[in-house]
Amino acid sequence: xxxxxxxxxxxLPHVVALWDVFDTLIPPNPxxxxxxxxxxxxxxxxxxxxxxxxxxxxxxxxRKVLVPVNPGLQKLGLYTATHTIYxxxxxxxxxxxxxxxRHTPFASxxxxxxxxxxxxxxxxxxxxxxxxxxxxxxxxxxHTNNSNEPVVWLDALDxxxxxxxxxxxxxxxxxxxxxxxxxxxxxxxxxxxxxxxxLSWVRGQSSPLxxxxxxxxxxxxxxxxxxxxxxxxAITLTYRxxxxxxxxxxxxxxxxxxxKSGLRTKPHRHTTSVVYYVVKGKGAIVVDGKEMSxxxxxxxxxxxxxxxxxxxxxxxxxxxxxLNDRPLLKNTGLYRVEPAPT
Ligand SMILES: [Fe+2]
Ligand SMILES: [Fe+2]
Numbered sequence: 001x002x003x004x005x006x007x008x009x010x011x012l013p014h015v016v017a018l019w020d021v022f023d024t025l026i027p028p029n030p031x032x033x034x035x036x037x038x039x040x041x042x043x044x045x046x047x048x049x050x051x052x053x054x055x056x057x058x059x060x061x062x063r064k065v066l067v068p069v070n071p072g073l074q075k076l077g078l079y080t081a082t083h084t085i086y087x088x089x090x091x092x093x094x095x096x097x098x099x100x101x102r103h104t105p106f107a108s109x110x111x112x113x114x115x116x117x118x119x120x121x122x123x124x125x126x127x128x129x130x131x132x133x134x135x136x137x138x139x140x141x142x143h144t145n146n147s148n149e150p151v152v153w154l155d156a157l158d159x160x161x162x163x164x165x166x167x168x169x170x171x172x173x174x175x176x177x178x179x180x181x182x183x184x185x186x187x188x189x190x191x192x193x194x195x196x197x198x199l200s201w202v203r204g205q206s207s208p209l210x211x212x213x214x215x216x217x218x219x220x221x222x223x224x225x226x227x228x229x230x231x232x233x234a235i236t237l238t239y240r241x242x243x244x245x246x247x248x249x250x251x252x253x254x255x256x257x258x259x260k261s262g263l264r265t266k267p268h269r270h271t272t273s274v275v276y277y278v279v280k281g282k283g284a285i286v287v288d289g290k291e292m293s294x295x296x297x298x299x300x301x302x303x304x305x306x307x308x309x310x311x312x313x314x315x316x317x318x319x320x321x322x323l324n325d326r327p328l329l330k331n332t333g334l335y336r337v338e339p340a341p342t
Contacts (some may be wrong), residue, residue, distance in 0.1 A: 030305045033074040034082045036287045040107035041297025052091045054231045065090045085157040092145040100142035100173030104247040105157045107135040114151030117144045120208040122181040130213025136168040142177045156323045158251040220258040231266045236257045250330040262314040267340035272324045274302040281318025284311040307340030
């Protein structure tokens with residue numbers, strides 16, 4: 001996609017010739033509007049811990065979050081990591097409550113450090129280091145830190161998608177928090193059990209999903225004990241709704257990857273954009289031959305349709321949590337993946 005606007009002749013007011021705008025309407029390839037970029041996570045976390053004590057939650061500060069912004073999108077006034085994926089480092093200090101609200105963007109959270117309580121449409125959820133939880137569209141949610149330490153997690157939302165579709169809505173709850181009226185087992189959210197009654201119109205559109213780190217980590221370790229995984233994706237697990245087998249939302253998907261010490265994946269490209277969060281380890285991403293290093297806590301954006309390889313530098317196993325827009329592309333018939341041309 002080109003940002004250059006060529007001279008276009010208007011034949012009538014607000015009428016142009018197709019041949020003048022054809023390349024703009026249907027670019028021959030996806031372009032590089034979204035840049036591959038590495039954000040230094042340790043620097044962001046340090047800054048976040050500092051400014052968390054300088055601002056107050058409330059009027060004008062809905063959440064305490066520092067947001068990685070893609071350099072290619074910032075020029076256009078878009079404050080997201082890719083054109084479909086928003087991520088943010090959020091902090092909640094001891095005793096703080098991030099008040100209840102709801103919005104049409106789908107949201108999910110990967111806990112970086114600490115222990116927090118979240119309520120999603122009346123369902124109480126506790127989450128801690130490495131846990132991954134989802135907040136379906138338009139569900140009330142609030143977060144509380146009842147511990148003695150700050151909690152920090154990575155938020156991941158599909159903010160640009162409802163915005164582009166002009167269907168972005170936001171509402172504040174009437175109180176600070178909502179009552180907890182059910183637990184996960186009662187709502188059969190993460191058990192694979194389903195109810196013969198459709199309760200979605202009684203109790204929210206859908207329940208949150210919770211993926212505990214101890215289960216995720218155990219599965220990665222088990223697979224890693226006898227395999228290096230796929231040559232292109234190493235050992236990669238996809239988070240799915242156990243009740244339906246579907247990905248965690250109809251727009252964003254989430255994966256967790258174990259890249260064993262010294263391993264290098266084979267070059268490939270896909271139409272999905274990806275945002276990685278480095279849970280553990282050190283390495284690099286090689287994009288179109290250019291190598292960019294990453295380490296623990298870093299965030300990395302990947303440009304769609306560019307050849308890329310993940311490299312572990314050999315100092316130990318690496319684990320990367322990642323978000324992608326694969327469900328959205330699959331649902332619209334736009335998903336495409338192939339080994340990089342040689
Ligand atoms: Fe929210
Ligand atoms: Fe890939």
